Amino acid sequence: MEQPLELTLAGAGRQQALEQLERCGPLAARYGLSLTRAQMELLLDAREDALRDSGRVEFGGGVLPLLVEAFCDSPYLSQQDYAETLARLQEAFYYFKSESGERLDDAELAGMMKDFFNGPCQGSLEALEDATAEELWREARR
Amino acid sequence: MAGYDSLLARAAGDLPQSLLTGGQWQRVSRGLWELWGRRAACYTMGESTSLPARTADRLLQSLIYSIGLQVRTEHDPRRLQNGDLEGLLRDSWNTIEGQMKEARRLLARLKACPPPVANRAWLDTLDQVQGCFGRYDYRFFAHEVPCSIDYPLCQPADESLQGMEYLLAYLGRWELENRFLRRFGRQEEAALLEACCPDCRGLLLNLYQPVADNVLGCALLRLEVPPLGLTPPQRQQLVDVMARSSAAASESLLADAAAGVCRQLALGSDQRDCLLACAGQLLPRLRCAAAHGSLNGVFFDTAAAPAAAPRARYTDNRAMEDQELRGLLEQLSDCSAPAEKTALVLARVTSLRDLTEVLGAGLWQGEAADLLDALDPDVLDLLAGYVREQGEGWHSPSGWETELRRRLA
Numbered sequence: 001m002e003q004p005l006e007l008t009l010a011g012a013g014r015q016q017a018l019e020q021l022e023r024c025g026p027l028a029a030r031y032g033l034s035l036t037r038a039q040m041e042l043l044l045d046a047r048e049d050a051l052r053d054s055g056r057v058e059f060g061g062g063v064l065p066l067l068v069e070a071f072c073d074s075p076y077l078s079q080q081d082y083a084e085t086l087a088r089l090q091e092a093f094y095y096f097k098s099e100s101g102e103r104l105d106d107a108e109l110a111g112m113m114k115d116f117f118n119g120p121c122q123g124s125l126e127a128l129e130d131a132t133a134e135e136l137w138r139e140a141r142r
Numbered sequence: 143m144a145g146y147d148s149l150l151a152r153a154a155g156d157l158p159q160s161l162l163t164g165g166q167w168q169r170v171s172r173g174l175w176e177l178w179g180r181r182a183a184c185y186t187m188g189e190s191t192s193l194p195a196r197t198a199d200r201l202l203q204s205l206i207y208s209i210g211l212q213v214r215t216e217h218d219p220r221r222l223q224n225g226d227l228e229g230l231l232r233d234s235w236n237t238i239e240g241q242m243k244e245a246r247r248l249l250a251r252l253k254a255c256p257p258p259v260a261n262r263a264w265l266d267t268l269d270q271v272q273g274c275f276g277r278y279d280y281r282f283f284a285h286e287v288p289c290s291i292d293y294p295l296c297q298p299a300d301e302s303l304q305g306m307e308y309l310l311a312y313l314g315r316w317e318l319e320n321r322f323l324r325r326f327g328r329q330e331e332a333a334l335l336e337a338c339c340p341d342c343r344g345l346l347l348n349l350y351q352p353v354a355d356n357v358l359g360c361a362l363l364r365l366e367v368p369p370l371g372l373t374p375p376q377r378q379q380l381v382d383v384m385a386r387s388s389a390a391a392s393e394s395l396l397a398d399a400a401a402g403v404c405r406q407l408a409l410g411s412d413q414r415d416c417l418l419a420c421a422g423q424l425l426p427r428l429r430c431a432a433a434h435g436s437l438n439g440v441f442f443d444t445a446a447a448p449a450a451a452p453r454a455r456y457t458d459n460r461a462m463e464d465q466e467l468r469g470l471l472e473q474l475s476d477c478s479a480p481a482e483k484t485a486l487v488l489a490r491v492t493s494l495r496d497l498t499e500v501l502g503a504g505l506w507q508g509e510a511a512d513l514l515d516a517l518d519p520d521v522l523d524l525l526a527g528y529v530r531e532q533g534e535g536w537h538s539p540s541g542w543e544t545e546l547r548r549r550l551a
Contacts, residue, residue, distance in 0.1 A: 055194055055195050056193065056194055057194075057198035058191050058192035058193075059182050059191070060179060060183075060191055061191070062192075063191050094192065097190070098194065102190070102193070102194070105186075105189030105190055106189060106190050107189070
């Protein structure tokens with residue numbers, strides 16, 4: 001039986017996101033970080049949950065490649081918790097995006113999150129997740 | 143997503159569903175998804191991969207509306223069947239621009255002919271519509287016209303319409319009602335409206351209906367209009383007419399009366415339809431009130447308008463805050479006709495201080511003359527008292543006191 005159109009369309013978007021994430025592999029590998037196929041699938045599942053929880057819609061490949069690019073050289077990332085960290089960064093990203101009232105573009109926000117994570121948070125995801133968009137903004141202005 | 147398919151089906155308007163095969167619907171739906179993604183990227187200027195679901199939904203609604211509008215405009219489903227969604231979208235923008243041009247034309251006609259009384263909802267809605275053209279973002283949100291429409295029409299525009307289609311329908315009906323009102327004397331209409339509703343300036347009141355009702359009432363008694371008013375004996379005569387008539391006969395009498403008005407005033411088909419609809423709304427009220435022996439709340443006598451209290455209006459009310467007054471002065475500078483300025487001042491100004499500010503700073507001397515003409519003698523006396531208090535050598539920037547002295551001399 002032919003699957004419903006919406007699943008076909010959603011599947012096409014997911015495939016694109018997967019391909020874009022795979023293309024980030026060589027960059028992350030320079031810092032000893034890599035994702036298995038299964039981990040990528042889980043990250044894309046987490047993406048759908050995070051978008052739904054934050055009341056957002058995403059077209060194209062999503063923001064994961066941007067987060068990989070921004071965070072792969074963080075001294076606080078390790079291969080052991082790389083996938084889980086990316087999932088939590090992704091969730092925090094959509095949260096901050098909404099909280100900032102769409103005033104920050106993706107690249108700007110990813111940069112501010114990275115600086116805050118590496119700086120005041122000293123690699124603590126909990127500290128980053130507890131922060132407000134205003135705190136990120138203030139730290140970026142210092 | 144089931145909602146997504148039904149939204150898309152609605153986009154084709156009154157085109158039969160059978161014109162699109164199942165495969166065509168699949169292709170169109172896929173194409174619409176891709177176009178939606180491209181429009182979202184345009185909206186975020188490529189700087190964001192995600193956007194709030196509510197915004198994404200509005201973008202989709204706009205796409206569906208715009209494509210549907212163009213399909214309906216062309217009366218040809220072939221481009222939709224062939225999946226030319228981007229082409230239909232871009233052509234819809236030209237269609238919408240044409241609609242905006244027509245809407246501006248109707249608005250200009252309304253602004254050139256102010257109502258018989260400075261009804262606040264009328265003036266506020268004119269301002270809102272004027273301002274919405276600059277805010278209307280038809281490339282992303284074509285289905286939403288960003289203006290607050292307060293003035294109630296006698297025959298409301300179809301609320302299933304969206305975007306500029308709705309605004310055009312609304313302005314068209316409004317302009318049609320205003321054309322009818324312009325057939326009669328402003329002062330007599332004002333007296334009738336004040337008899338109908340003492341706060342006809344402040345309330346959300348349709349100005350056409352009381353006038354049309356009285357015109358129909360006159361026609362029922364085979365009286366020519368103008369004059370518009372119906373005296374108490376004439377209203378009693380109508381009670382007797384209704385009492386003698388069955389429901390069907392009353393309906394026939396009212397239809398004949400409406401036809402007679404259309405002939406006497408040589409109304410066009412659009413105004414005729416509006417008047418007939420008004421007659422249809424009048425009939426049940428007429429029969430119900432007549433059954434209780436009085437038509438006092440249905441028809442009005444222009445000679446029986448309650449005396450206004452012009453002096454109290456300007457002495458008993460508070461002055462505007464500075465920001466509010468500055469806003470009014472800006473609005474006055476945007477008005478194109480003196481009559482429009484006069485109507486705006488009469489609607490908004492309720493204190494002597496603000497009246498003198500507007501006369502001095504908001505109007506040119508010739509326009510001050512128009513406003514002074516519209517004010518009651520009591521108010522002119524108040525202004526004369528104000529001028530005396532300023533002292534012998536005092537002059538206002540516009541010189542309105544010279545016009546005032548000329549009138550009181």
